Amino acid sequence: MSDLLSLEITFSESHTIFPKIVLSILITLLILIIVRRIVTRIKEGKSKKFNFNFFIDNYDKPKFYGTIILLLGYGIIMEPIGFLLSSILFMFLIMLLFIGDLKRKSILLSLANSIITSVFIWFLFGQMFNITLP
């Protein structure tokens, strides 16, 4: 019994003890969740088909993938071309994407918002508060 209730603490291995415990709890919980799901499914009968749709019905493909691509692109171009330029470009494009059309008004609005915000943030953080920007 006393063996069960004690753990050996070796200095060189102490970094693995807690992660191991947490991992075993995680796996136990995962198994429990899966078992519970299966049990409820059997109880409810097979009338309910397993229909798990990752995306909602008619999800907005251009906006969804566009957002992800723009986010990644923003991260990639930020260091090479600097914060100010990359932010203006990113904000302009993502705002146009969110509005969803290429009318004159939308382009002007996006341009204004991206330039004003980026310059303002750049000035406030980078210049006034001396915070490092990319």
Next chain:
Amino acid sequence: MEIIGILTPLSVVLVFTGVMLGIVFGAIPGMTATMSIALFLPLTYALDMVDAIALLIGLYVGGISGGLVPAILLNIPGTPSSLCTTFDGFPMTQKGQGEKALKVAISASIIGGFFSLTILYFFAPLLSSIAIEFSSVEKFLIILFALTVIASISKGSLLVGIFSGVLGVFISLIGMFPDNNKLRMIPLGLEEQLYYGFALLPVLIGLFAIGQIIHEAEEGMKPAAHQNFDLSKNKKNKFTFKIFNGQLVNTIRSSVIGTFIGMLPGVGGSAASITSYSQTKNFSKKPEKLGTGEPEGLIASESANNGLIGGALIPLLSLGIPGDSTTAVLIGAFLLQGIQVGPLFITTNPDLWNGIVFSLIIANIVMFILMFFSIKYMAKIVYIPKHTIYPIIIVMCVVGSYAINSGVMFDVWTLLLFGFLGYLFMKIGVQIAPFLIGFILGRQSEKYFIDSLKGSNGDLMIFFTKGPIAIVLWVLILASVIYAIYDSRKTKKEKREERNSEASENPLNS
């Protein structure tokens, strides 16, 4: 304690700015007080500790209060804690009493705020004087207690909620273990970047803000159903403080409930206002009218959710444990400034402690004045389109993440990674708030766990035999687990009954 000696004019200006920005954030549906604090964290870098905390307290109070605007006007809770405000607030708007509803809610907010502040002022030092005696065993048990309350904030499945919390703990362990400087669980090739694990701030704003934005992009950035209601069409029925006549008991009861629920780590804002709303309904003389546009319900919800603020700060400042996700971010602010929050906090940082109290007083007053007299104009905030505000938020998130460790590009990637994860989590049901609490408390729980075992030569019984405080903590842990199970059963049962009654009402649809 001299208020002028502690708060500089700059800190007063910062409280004011914080409240104003907080109200704006709280008023935009989808943006929360937590997010506003997270976004402005990097800005506090350049400030003194007292000034920094003044700004953040302003954001906190403003953010929680701002949530009432869309709740009343659009039937969308601006923050989770203003959920119950919609029950009576929106019907009042529909009746043309929107302005009156806003003013009732604002007045209730300031009462709740001041009540909880008083409790905080007297209770936090007391609690921390007890906690000073704690060894690593008690500290571990307190963290365990905080982690068990994750269960009660989990929505839907209890097991999944706990799983989310434990997952957060697990992810937080990535990196170097300070005891023996050994690395663990780092994907190959990232040893340098992940030496200290993932940074808290990018993880946090990634999960909350970026995840939410990707989610809304999937839905096509549809504007919320904005309806234009005339705020004070019903001229005869204007706001006067007479509404509060006969509401004294209700106001006090709701503030008490808000404060004490706020104190329980992990329970959070929506629980506070839901509990006080349901209690008000239980004690009301006309319970059937609640939910149809009664100021009584507004008072209950809003005094409770502002009561929460002081309450949630109690465990934070006396034990170093966050009461909700917002205070969890505040911990980040203290850590940034190199200040350890815990039992010794109040005695070693008296100026900061007084600064917090004064900031809270000023923030509540500013919140009241700003909102009460300019509510008509403030109300327009809820009509700012998402396509304008979201790009700004993304850029702010990036700046914040990049700046947090003075210019580490990897932190921006962490932000984006956890943004995608946050979106994925929403899809597969992993809950963000429990995950985050696990992530924040993970490292500390490991430290105290290993320290306790080192002290006892590996004997696990030390957690039970340490002394009376340990026993009390175990009782609390057990109680909170049992409560969570009971509560989750109850909600499930209620849902089932609802479904059944709906099914019997519309047999054709079922």
